[in-house]
């Protein structure tokens with residue numbers, strides 16, 4: 001695990017059985033995109049998210065009926081559930097009474113401070129934290145003359161101060177822009193003024209490629225600056241991709257155990273279909289959460305160095321492939337035999353790691 005940078009010191013906030021901030025590992029979140037009224041589809045999606053490693057799932061609660069469904073959802077899943085509420089404070093209160101683990105509100109659209117106070121009173125009673133924060137799409141008008149990153153942070157600070165005024169400090173904060181640099185700047189700014197954990201992400205980051213690049217830059221920088229306590233990689237489409245992306249981001253930054261399949265881009269020297277083999281290896285390892293590095297390189301130009309540094313490596317040779325296992329050459333093989341051996345050894349490594357994670 002990386003330990004060369006320091007996490008910002010924050011309050012510890014508990015969301016069901018998950019801790020955010022206070023030095024806890026960075027928590028992965030995602031959000032359902034089903035109609036919450038459709039209980040079966042929503043439950044299926046939450047379970048899929050849970051299976052791939054999502055640690056907190058947010059659901060939209062557009063009305064009281066959905067808030068009441070929280071109880072049935074909570075009976076069927078173990079992952080903590082966050083209720084996303086806008087405009088109507090009664091929905092938030094109903095969700096809390098039905099067992100929601102955290103509420104995400106935008107105090108600016110709840111209406112009056114008296115209504116926010118009602119939410120806070122019930123959240124206090126049930127020990128439920130509240131996430132507040134600002135998105136670039138919903139900035140208060142009186143802040144729009146400020147630079148956008150500062151406006152985002154000031155808008156979120158205003159919301160935090162509103163909750164604090166009612167004695168509430170069980171808070172998680174987010175400042176999200178659809179712009180990479182604004183997201184970085186806004187989080188840097190707000191981190192100087194509060195010690196609540198930060199939920200970080202690029203909002204409306206787009207489809208897969210756009211989001212992966214934007215999120216890796218913004219969230220990656222902020223992780224390395226120690227400012228991220230929980231994250232969502234927002235991606236249009238199946239939210240399972242959000243969780244897979246978040247896990248990879250944390251793994252590649254050394255923040256979590258995980259698999260790294262190194263594969264070369266291929267060129268005229270490649271003696272086998274590197275992409276196909278790398279994808280097969282990734283598939284075998286898809287549910288493994290142990291530190292395993294496998295290198296798949298088309299030839300020996302870089303293949304020997306990478307292979308020796310990995311737990312398992314394969315590189316193309318003049319008449320087949322050479323395999324490495326824990327830094328040593330296992331042997332040279334004809335292509336098909338070598339590829340078979342690679343898969344066999346991949347499964348062996350998985351079994352070894354699962355039996356003894358320290359190896």
Ligand code: SF4
Pocket residue numbers: 264265266267268269270271297298299300301302303
């Ligand atoms: S490792 Fe070999 S095949 Fe792969 S890109 Fe480099 S030179 Fe080409």
